[in-house]
Amino acid sequence: MSRKTVLAAAQLGPIQRAEGRDVAVGRMVRLMEKAHRMGAEVVVFPELALTTFFPRWYEEDLNKADHWYEHALPSNETAPLFEAARKLGIGFHLGYAEKTPDGRRFNTAIYVHPSGEVALKYRKVHLPGHKEYDPVRKVQHLEKRYFEPGDLGFPVVRAPVGETEANIGLLICNDRRWPEAWRVLGLQQVELVMLGYNTPSLNMENRGFEAHHLRVEHSHLSVRAGCYQNACYAVATAKAGTEDGHELFGHSIIVNPQGELLAQATSWDDEVIVAEADFTRCELGRTTIFDFARHRRPEHYGRITEQVGSEAPPLWKPGQSS
Numbered sequence: 001m002s003r004k005t006v007l008a009a010a011q012l013g014p015i016q017r018a019e020g021r022d023v024a025v026g027r028m029v030r031l032m033e034k035a036h037r038m039g040a041e042v043v044v045f046p047e048l049a050l051t052t053f054f055p056r057w058y059e060e061d062l063n064k065a066d067h068w069y070e071h072a073l074p075s076n077e078t079a080p081l082f083e084a085a086r087k088l089g090i091g092f093h094l095g096y097a098e099k100t101p102d103g104r105r106f107n108t109a110i111y112v113h114p115s116g117e118v119a120l121k122y123r124k125v126h127l128p129g130h131k132e133y134d135p136v137r138k139v140q141h142l143e144k145r146y147f148e149p150g151d152l153g154f155p156v157v158r159a160p161v162g163e164t165e166a167n168i169g170l171l172i173c174n175d176r177r178w179p180e181a182w183r184v185l186g187l188q189q190v191e192l193v194m195l196g197y198n199t200p201s202l203n204m205e206n207r208g209f210e211a212h213h214l215r216v217e218h219s220h221l222s223v224r225a226g227c228y229q230n231a232c233y234a235v236a237t238a239k240a241g242t243e244d245g246h247e248l249f250g251h252s253i254i255v256n257p258q259g260e261l262l263a264q265a266t267s268w269d270d271e272v273i274v275a276e277a278d279f280t281r282c283e284l285g286r287t288t289i290f291d292f293a294r295h296r297r298p299e300h301y302g303r304i305t306e307q308v309g310s311e312a313p314p315l316w317k318p319g320q321s322s
């Protein structure tokens with residue numbers, strides 16, 4: 001018996017620093033309506049989809065950055081998105097900056113059921129960049145200043161998706177580069193990973209050469225590998241284009257459990273891509289090549305959870321017994 005749906009990535013073009021949430025929400029409502037016309041039953045919006053990618057801007061006093069965060073969802077500005085989802089019967093993923101009532105700050109993503117209820121919430125674990133101003137960098141990337149590491153782990157929940165249901169997990173941007181994150185989801189039989197990203201189109205570290213084409217290639221490599229090695233679908237949605245002179249790449253993608261690209265955005269602006277998914281297609285990988293119960297050997301994986309940084313290996317010399 002198939003478990004089919006149509007997935008959509010609703011890629012956003014740039015959001016300028018001076019633009020209010022109402023602009024982004026209006027664009028997202030139009031993208032959701034277009035996705036609905038294209039047959040989609042679930043829509044994935046980007047990371048930090050309501051504002052510009054503000055971690056590129058240094059702010060000494062964090063209280064002066066408060067306006068970048070959502071203090072409640074839905075709010076007056078975001079209510080139209082929840083209303084559109086309810087009217088269209090569409091579930092959606094939304095990435096946003098969360099400020100909790102007790103003042104904690106997270107880079108957060110939610111999966112919202114068409115009823116408006118939050119079925120799943122995740123807070124970004126892998127925060128790239130730095131906490132203090134870095135004079136070497138071409139552009140700042142201050143996620144470690146503006147957010148705490150997530151405290152919810154990597155949860156998976158089985159929830160309705162359109163007329164069917166699926167085991168849903170969430171990642172955010174840099175998480176996609178860490179196989180450990182995918183595997184924790186895979187060990188919970190995830191079938192659909194939703195993730196948004198804001199990724200500079202050029203390396204801003206200023207600490208070495210990275211060919212430009214590798215920016216997109218590394219992003220797609222990470223998502224395709226994650227899907228293949230954990231037998232799941234993924235929708236990876238960009239916020240793209242030039243925000244106040246700073247370029248983010250698009251190339252949003254939808255990937256199947258065999259790591260195949262099902263759809264790819266071709267602009268760096270607002271764009272909807274869709275693809276059909278059948279979640280029963282996750283079962284082949286999960287019961288053969290990646291049947292974790294039969295093939296994994298956790299007794300040899302201790303370093304993965306016991307160690308944080310890498311360690312130099314022992315030096316071998318000729319005449320040394322191996």
Ligand code: ING
Nearest residue numbers: 128173174175177197198199200
């Ligand atoms: N952005 C980037 C990302 O992981 C980055 C940061 C880019 C890290 C390229 C390493 C290499 O896609 C966010 N927001 O995590």
